[in-house]
Amino acid sequence: MARSILVVDDEESILQSVEGILSDEGLEVVWAMSGSEALERIEESIPDLVLLDIWMPGLDGIETLVKIKEHCPTLQVIMMSGHGNIETAVKATRLGAYDFIEKPLSLEKLLLAVNNALDYNRLEEEISLLRETQRGRYRITGESKAITQLKEQIRIVAPTNAWVLISGENGTGKELVAHTIHRLSKRSRKPMVEVNCAAIPEELIESELFGHEKGAFTGASTMRKGKFDLAHEGTLFLDEIGDMSLKAQSKTLRILQEQKFERVGGSKTISVDVRVIAATNKDLEAEIEKGRFREDLYFRLNVIPMRVPPLRERREDIPELIGEFIRDFAGAMNTEPKEISPEALAVLRQYEWPGNVRELKNLVERLMIMTQETVIEAKDVPPPYNNRSRAGAEEVPEAIQAGTLKEARSAFEKAYIESKLRECNWNISQTAEAIGIERSNLHRKIKAYGLDDGRFKDE
Known part of the structure; x- marks a missing residue:
């Protein structure tokens, strides 16, 4: 046209x-x-x-x-x-x-x-x-209480210039949170520059962060801008900040405080305006006690702390996450999306997911490729994802082998309640709502079956 x-x-x-x-x-x-x-x-x-x-x-x-x-x-x-x-x-x-x-x-x-x-x-x-494409790519999926609270935090903090420290286990989506904050900020039209702190050798940290002038060292044939320079007026994302060496931490702290630096081999002072978002899978307070992380750097970064919950704390989001991954992989492979049966979903909701959302995404890709039928059934889910808990595996046969109907009902009820508690991450209120009984009644049953071992949450 x-x-x-x-x-x-x-x-x-x-x-x-x-x-x-x-x-x-x-x-x-x-x-x-x-x-x-x-x-x-x-x-x-x-x-x-x-x-x-x-x-x-x-x-x-x-x-x-x-x-x-x-x-x-x-x-x-x-x-x-x-x-x-x-x-x-x-x-x-x-x-x-x-x-x-x-x-x-x-x-x-x-x-x-x-x-x-x-x-x-x-x-x-x-x-x-x-x-628009990036907005879809960096969408935070889920409506669980934990994710809803995280989204609200992001909504409040993103438009400001406040620095953010994101914590969470590997595979929870810390990078996704950082990109979302940048996209919703007033700096979104400027670049977000990522630095993998764990991947930079200590001897190259200055050149990587601050850049270098031509001839600054052997091999420096041209002037090169550093990460701070490239992120001017935008956002600098320091990923895995807990893995940065103490020497690098010291150099980084200085520029974070002053927002000024000199390139390696240069004498000109360069001023920058960057918003810093850092992420770590480590307990930085414990790292400080062990002498592996600078306390002053921690306090400089930890203006707004955000915690990304592990998948086991947001199991109710698993069906929505699986649906999204299936659609994404189907589009990438140019095939029709598969369905997943309720039985397969129930199996996946009971797994602990030590690798979190990343592990779930990898499994969905495997199931999309290896499942020949249009519906993914429980039998298609490979070990260890479909292994029932030891307690459940032992107690269901106990119910079958019980001498009386009353004993069988009790054995089954115990196994059922423990299974549901696992699905709800041992949250009594959520479990009571899920199985349709009063919370006080559930408390009594937990006590009667000897399940009360201090793992429970009650919100």
């Missing part, structure tokens, strides 16, 4: 001349002979670009530009003037004009300005599409 351009000028000869030039380039041209008429045209159909004369009777070009930007802030406007001066051009640019060209219009300059503006539009559209 041809790109449309709205040309606004009070001289009909100019309009006809510009229309002829642009039409020859395959562009669709719409006229307007006043600022008010231009706003009406934009109200009817938003063009891809506006060529706007400054000096017009009534609503002049500058006033029209302001109104256009109020209603369509992303619409690009090129200003035209036969009485141009630097002051007018600067004012128009500050108000959001993309470019400024003088009359009489030069064919070459006009086409160059128009093509540049349209290319910029295409780039903006591609970036917008990429952001």
Whole structure:
């Protein structure tokens, strides 16, 4: 479809001349002979670009530009003037004009300005599409209480510039949380630069973080910007901060405090503005006690602490996570999504998931590839995911072998309650709601069956 351009000028000869030039380039041209008429045209159909004369009777070009930007802030406007001066051009640019060209219009300059503006539009559209794709990629899935609380924390903290320290086990999605915070922040149009602190050798930490000048050391054939420099006005994500060496911690603390540094081999002081998000799978307070992590760095990073819950604390999210992974893998493999049976879901909800969401995602990919049928059944789930707990495996046969019906019912009830408690991560309130009895009644049964061993939560 041809790109449309709205040309606004009070001289009909100019309009006809510009229309002829642009039409020859395959562009669709719409006229307007006043600022008010231009706003009406934009109200009817938003063009891809506006060529706007400054000096017009009534609503002049500058006033029209302001109104256009109020209603369509992303619409690009090129200003035209036969009485141009630097002051007018600067004012128009500050108000959001993309470019400024003088009359009489030069064919070459006009086409160059128009093509540049349209290319910029295409780039903006591609970036917008990429952001939408990234938004889906970094979506936090789940409606459990733990995840709902985490999402609310992110919603409150993201628009601020506060530094965040994310903790959680491996595979819980700490990187996902960091990307979500950045995407919802005021810095989202600037880069988020990631640093894997565990992967940087101690001798290269300065060059990696601060960059180096040409000739700073053997092999430094060109100047190279560091991570802090690249993250200017954006977000710096320090992943696995707990694995950073003490020497690197010391150097990092200095720049975090001052937001100033010098490249390796350089003498110029560079100031940066970065928001820092750090993540760790370690207990940093315990690391401090052992002398492996600097206390001052911990307090500098730990402005807003966030904990990403392990999967075993949010089992109710497992069906939604599996559904999302199935759709993603089906799209990637260009196949129809498979279904998963309630029995298979029940098996997966009882597993402890030491590898958390990452482990679940890997299993779903395996099941999508290896299961030949359209429905994934419990029998398709491989060990150790389908192994029943020892308690459940022993007590169900006990129920079958019981001497009386009353004894069988008691044995089965004990196994059933313990199984449900495991599914609900030993939370009494959630378990009582899940099995449809009063919490006080469940308490009595737990005590009667000797299940009360201090593992329980009651919220």
